[in-house]
Each structure stands twice: as C-alpha cells, then as structure tokens.
Amino acid sequence: MDVPETVRTALDDRPVEGAVCLEAGAGVGNTTAGLLEGGASRVYAVTNDTEHASAVRERVVLGEQARTEASDRVATVEADLRATPLPDESVDVVTAHGLFNVVPTAILPEIAAELTRVAAPGAHLVVDDYDPLPDDAAMGDLFAVENAAAELAGEGPALTFYPARMLRRLFEGYGWAFDRERTLLDPVPWTENHVAAHAEVARESAEPLQKGLRESLIARADKIAAETGTESAGRMYSLAFRFGGDGKGEPTGNRQ
Numbered sequence: 001m002d003v004p005e006t007v008r009t010a011l012d013d014r015p016v017e018g019a020v021c022l023e024a025g026a027g028v029g030n031t032t033a034g035l036l037e038g039g040a041s042r043v044y045a046v047t048n049d050t051e052h053a054s055a056v057r058e059r060v061v062l063g064e065q066a067r068t069e070a071s072d073r074v075a076t077v078e079a080d081l082r083a084t085p086l087p088d089e090s091v092d093v094v095t096a097h098g099l100f101n102v103v104p105t106a107i108l109p110e111i112a113a114e115l116t117r118v119a120a121p122g123a124h125l126v127v128d129d130y131d132p133l134p135d136d137a138a139m140g141d142l143f144a145v146e147n148a149a150a151e152l153a154g155e156g157p158a159l160t161f162y163p164a165r166m167l168r169r170l171f172e173g174y175g176w177a178f179d180r181e182r183t184l185l186d187p188v189p190w191t192e193n194h195v196a197a198h199a200e201v202a203r204e205s206a207e208p209l210q211k212g213l214r215e216s217l218i219a220r221a222d223k224i225a226a227e228t229g230t231e232s233a234g235r236m237y238s239l240a241f242r243f244g245g246d247g248k249g250e251p252t253g254n255r256q
Helices: 004-013 029-039 049-070 105-117 138-152 164-172 194-204 209-230
Strands: 020-024 040-049 073-078 091-097 119-130 176-185 236-243
Touching: 004 091, 004 176, 020 029, 020 105, 029 040, 029 049, 029 091, 049 073, 049 194, 073 176, 091 138, 091 176, 091 209, 119 164, 119 176, 119 209, 138 194, 138 209, 164 176, 164 236, 194 209
Parallel strands: 020 040, 020 091, 040 073, 091 119
Antiparallel strands: 119 236, 176 236
C-alpha cells in the first residue's frame, strides 16, 4: 500500500503495532494506510466528507481486503470530529495529518476535547500540519483568494495555517504532554496539481457571488495559478504528545 514518506516519518517513533488507532480527518486515507503498515490492530478512519469516506474505503478497505483479507482492521466512520461515535478512553494512538489547516479557529477546542475524550490513559497523539507561509510565497496569495471567496460566500475560511507552537499549546491545555517536534517538509513542494486544485476551489467558492466580484476573484485566482506553476515554500511539521496531566475533556487551565 502506497504510504507518503511524510506519514512514515511522523509515525516511525510511535507505538503503532497492536494499537487501536484513530485517524482524525481521514482525507484519502494516507495515515490509515500508514497505521495499517505499522501493524495497528484496528484503525478508525473518521471524516465528515462522504467523498473522502468512499475514497478511503476504495483505497484502504477494499485494497487491504484484496491483498491480505484483513479489512476488518479498518472502520471508515462518517462523523463530525466534534462528536465521534467512539467510547471514552478507547484509542491508543490518535493522528491528525493535515487536518487542522481546514479547521476554523472557533471549533479547535471542541475537536481537541473530543480527541482527548476518546484517548486511553498513556495514549499517543500525532499532529502534522503546516506553518503559515512566508509573506512572499505565491501560494499564500492563492490561499488568500480562496479564503476571500469562501468567506464572501458565507462558507467561512477555507484554510488556516496554525504555527506549530499554537497547536502545541492547544493540546497541552487538554492534558497532553508534549513529546517532540520534527520537520516533515522544508520547503513544502506545491505541485502544478496542488496549484490547480486550489485555484479550482477558489472558482467554485466564488461562483454564487455577484458577477463583478465573482469575475474579479476568479480572474485573480487564475492569474496567480498561471504565474505560479509550481512553488516550494513553507514548512510541514509533526508534533507528538503523550496523554497525561490534569483531567480530560476540558482545558487544564479551566479546572479548579
């Protein structure tokens, strides 16, 4: 099963073998594939996106069954990450690979609380994401157009890049003990496919807007995409934590 090197690097110092795991925000199943490769006894791939859930089933569940007849090691769960249908203290390893850049700031605490609720004592958490792009990065301009179109269409921001220190502090506030930080990519290679995909999202978000505004945003996204082609900019990081500390499910600073 094809597993990105960033996923392997993020997981290689975690005790995945024999563990019950949760991939929070399954996407196309990259980390689910990595957890299976690492010998996880069970992986819950959770996403609220029906297309992503289908992609995970097609890639991981059906593919795993065809090769090893071990598809019972994977459960694809369509659910909001603020309310996962998993019992308290039921997961040994929690992963969030490229999740938080698509999570609005307002709901970060709810997701952190839920991931904490399902974590067993001594559980491990791996959070992989992107630092904010440098000011001179063309991709930053494209993301700004994408966010503007989404905000004006009433969808909320499409992307938010959180510094590693912010996500570290978030989870430390929920009782997770920081273990390590490592760099997965520096710089991050944004390919033609990445550029084209984000330009397309900007176009789709702008579609319901008034004609003049719509055409202006689409023209700007297309111009940036055409001029950028590819770019290497920014950093992808990996944070690892171990569960412990003062209570579960609410920030330690709020406990009396």
